[in-house]
Amino acid sequence: MSDKFFSEISETLSSARSVEDLTRPLLSLLEAVTELEATYLTCIDQDLGVQKVLFSYNTKTMTIPEGLVVPWEGTLCKRALDEGKYYTDDVPTLWGDCDAAKALGIQTYVSTPVRLNDGTLFGTLCAAGSERKPLTPKGEQTLRLFSSLIGLHVEREQLLKNLQSVNSALEAHSFTDVLTGLPNRRFLLKEMGRLFAEAEATGQTVLIAFIDLDGFKAINDSHGHEVGDVFLIEVGKRLSDGLRAGDVLARFGGDEFIVTGLGPAGETAGQAAAKALCDRLAPLLTGNYLLRGVTLHYSGASFGPTAADPRLLDVDAALRKADAAMYEVKRERKALGV
Incomplete structure (x- = not known):
């Protein structure tokens, strides 16, 4: 040859x-x-x-x-x-x-x-x-x-495809909360980085609902951690039912969840949209839960609404602001005996 x-x-x-x-x-x-x-x-x-x-x-x-x-x-x-x-x-x-x-x-x-x-x-x-x-x-x-x-x-091509499939599965696992199956904190921060970049390009705000499950410790103490885990899973399902197209729901850690998505431009309109988001989601968590043979009446969670302007706040600062708003709501609920 x-x-x-x-x-x-x-x-x-x-x-x-x-x-x-x-x-x-x-x-x-x-x-x-x-x-x-x-x-x-x-x-x-x-x-x-x-x-x-x-x-x-x-x-x-x-x-x-x-x-x-x-x-x-x-x-x-x-x-x-x-x-x-x-x-x-x-x-x-x-x-x-x-x-x-x-x-x-x-x-x-x-x-x-x-x-x-x-x-x-x-x-x-x-x-x-x-x-x-x-x-x-x-x-x-x-x-x-x-x-x-x-x-x-x-x-070689089949091996590369298999490796890509394994890598995708590993990445999905690293971005998933093992208990609830929801996106985890790591995935949330990645997605919020993307949302902030998009909002900055389009002039929009990023809406954040910071959710803390009031009384969750008492549920664990009274009924055990197994019931508490089932409760967290059910909370995730109920919040998922209230999402808009494009919203991201994640378990932030422990008994904290976050819902985030794009909102309208302007501080006033953005904050109103964030409050509307929380008002829509909050009723989903109240009511009766049937958990491993235990019927639990839950009076609801504290929701902290925030609309972040990506030109003024980064992701960390926006989350701190939402966290502070959530604790303000928690204090108000406690004062009312809720």
Whole structure:
């Protein structure tokens, strides 16, 4: 094989970022080496019993369409694998009962399996033509080399996808409160950073409802932590029912929850919207809770409304302001004997 040939392969390998990036140039090179007018890569789903053409390179009149899905049983590829005969220049005689080969007018056919490191069959790398063509040693070597390269890249791509999936799961776990399943403090701070940036760009405010569950310690003391945990879960569900599109609810820690979202521009309008948010959510938490066989009447939580202008306050300062507003409401509720 010439230095130019290996140079083209090397360039393809170094620039390929996906199986498609690798395969398309290799199919063109395979066509040049075998002089067969259609080269293509398939994948096989043996559980579903189907074969699909992933990528193809077609010249002259023969066309193997990409995306074509056919039953795996009876295909040329399946027969070649089963019989160990990967090349023939007389398809009509050898496999004359293959309707697809008849329809396409395939005279010469060559294929090799594409396998992963553990031997799993991924698919086949094939070439076909309407004229009788010999398979040279160079053509056979090229087919096997390309099959190995594609198999390695498929495995690499699958590994990257698996790693991305694992990383996504780990990130989701790190952003989730284990007890309630709600976003946690870490996720909240990240999202509030995004909301503050968006509000600054659009001239809006960021609404915050800082929620503290009055009497939660007494629930734990009287009924035990197991009932207290169920209560926290139920609080999360009830608050979720009152969210607007775009609102974020998080368990901030212990018996504290926060709801935040974008609000109108201006301090007066923003503060009114924050109060309306709290007024809408507060009634959701009052009333009876059935918790592990215990019926609990809850008189409600303290809600601290705040509208933050991101040009004047950062996230930490806004949370401190909301926390202070919540404690003011808590004092008022206590004074009223609630």
